[in-house]
Amino acid sequence: MKIALDAMGGDFAPSSNIDGAIRSVNAIDDIDIILVGDKAIIEKGLEGKSYPKDRITIKHASEVVHMHDESLVALRKKKDSSIKVAVELVKSGQADGIISAGHSGVTMATSFFVLGKAKGVDRPAIAATMPGLKGPFVVIDAGANVDCKPEHLLQFGYMGSAYFRAIYGSQSPKIGLLSIGEEDTKGNELTKETFRLLKETDLNFIGNMEGKDVFTGVADVIVCDGFIGNVVLKLSEGLAEAIIKMLKNEISSPLSKIMNYIFTKPAVMRLKRKTDYDEMGGAPLLGINGSCIVCHGRSSAKAIGNALNVANQLTKIRLDKLISDDFSAYGKKLVKNKSEK
């Protein structure tokens, strides 16, 4: 597969992106990468590095979208941005998927407008994978849509289910609705109506779930609006870091420090690795025609490398087609139900 990588996006760009691309082509055989951005800068970054030269190419783009740019302004004015050029490579068939660690709002909106939505999907959504006590789980939407209607959350449920099935081979992923109580009647206006909609589907909907159960494996896919999803993602990241710091502060005696270093530190490091954003390697935007992975602004070369591998996999299995098929089956079911009534 050929993946277009926005070389200019992210806090550590372009080196994290260039080095991530090199990691990826050196690690797996069936990926080719197009680095999109300022040609001179990218060429300099690649200089002297060891990798199969024919598998990383460069596509020049003269502009960069910065993190502080207003989405609408960037979309309208930066016509030759690395994000835009990368997405257009997918549109024209020169690339199979796109990755960016840059402005996520602009990446999503550009993919959405240029590639179009999958049939039946109103709002594409971010599916972020997180590590739980019983294995990984998916939060959808993790930040693409901050103001949602119940029908959007219903669609997130379908997309999340299709995604989890495709990635983890689970036949019937458990779909939970993030709310403020497990009872059917708990929630805000949005979740109460979403509950009603999800209950009527053929999804394996387990009902409302509380924040305390996010990590316990109650659900494989957690449905929420993009505002909550983003808060959940970032709070978890921050709290995991805070707890490890607090634990360090609590270990006070010098002997305890040494013993902890020898015996507990490897465990802490393994845990950190498991919960580390770098290992996750970005999150796909589901519900568009094509494959788009949005990475954390703080992505390291390792994170970008992992994201490239994930993009390669998702593109190979044609995840976007799987989701479209699910939606068209759902549409048929709706029509059938109506005619039966």
Add this chain to the structure above:
Amino acid sequence: MKIALDAMGGDFAPSSNIDGAIRSVNAIDDIDIILVGDKAIIEKGLEGKSYPKDRITIKHASEVVHMHDESLVALRKKKDSSIKVAVELVKSGQADGIISAGHSGVTMATSFFVLGKAKGVDRPAIAATMPGLKGPFVVIDAGANVDCKPEHLLQFGYMGSAYFRAIYGSQSPKIGLLSIGEEDTKGNELTKETFRLLKETDLNFIGNMEGKDVFTGVADVIVCDGFIGNVVLKLSEGLAEAIIKMLKNEISSPLSKIMNYIFTKPAVMRLKRKTDYDEMGGAPLLGINGSCIVCHGRSSAKAIGNALNVANQLTKIRLDKLISDDFSAYGKKLVKNKSEK
């Protein structure tokens, strides 16, 4: 001070409440407690226990609100519930404050309707204290209002600021608005408008903050709607437990287990204590005429004891009056601003 305690509320009622009351009167001198609920059951629970008999009295209530009861139905039909009777003791001046670990929705609504809102407050809100890297911080609203308007969040900012000042003596607490990006323009419809309102106040408003900064001490008071606040609270609780479990699972070799037990376990226990809900002892409902503390359903006797002590303090300093004063000063300022324009 005299505190009315709903003896029948909570997962471990009535024993957790009865034992919590005994802990409290044995620990501090200036508190008297009225246990409200089934007289025969409470008398049995007190039997043979050692405490100053004149400082715990009983007020009979014939009904109990159960966790699965619908709020509106319970409010309308259970006229002699332990929650209702306890709140009425405050209304009639026989008690100075009320505590319940029972149905929080019913506790809040009853306090709200019977005692009335503080002048200027539209929506009373829960202020939950949590442990951060730089000390405790407050999340408001932690669950009283699931659907909010910007003006409500503005009021949460004022109440949270007054609360933090009263409890921690800080002159100008830092007020943060929980959102999905630090930039002014980030957020959903609710937070964008709230940002604009908070910016015009004389509060020490530090702007938007992300989930990752909840525990880092960026803000003393975190403003959000009750749905998000509840998710933040419960997610943090669940994640802290999950991380400690994951860490245990990662420590695999027998020698590491022993060494960890000896050297790291005390630190983990101290950390657990710091982040433990039991130590927090419930959260006050701010913005009503009177003092009401809502406790976690899982509250132990220790948690109830701590909540009683907190209720005693808040009642002594007349927190409700402090908040009313803040609001009336704010109202005067608004009028002044308008006349200047």
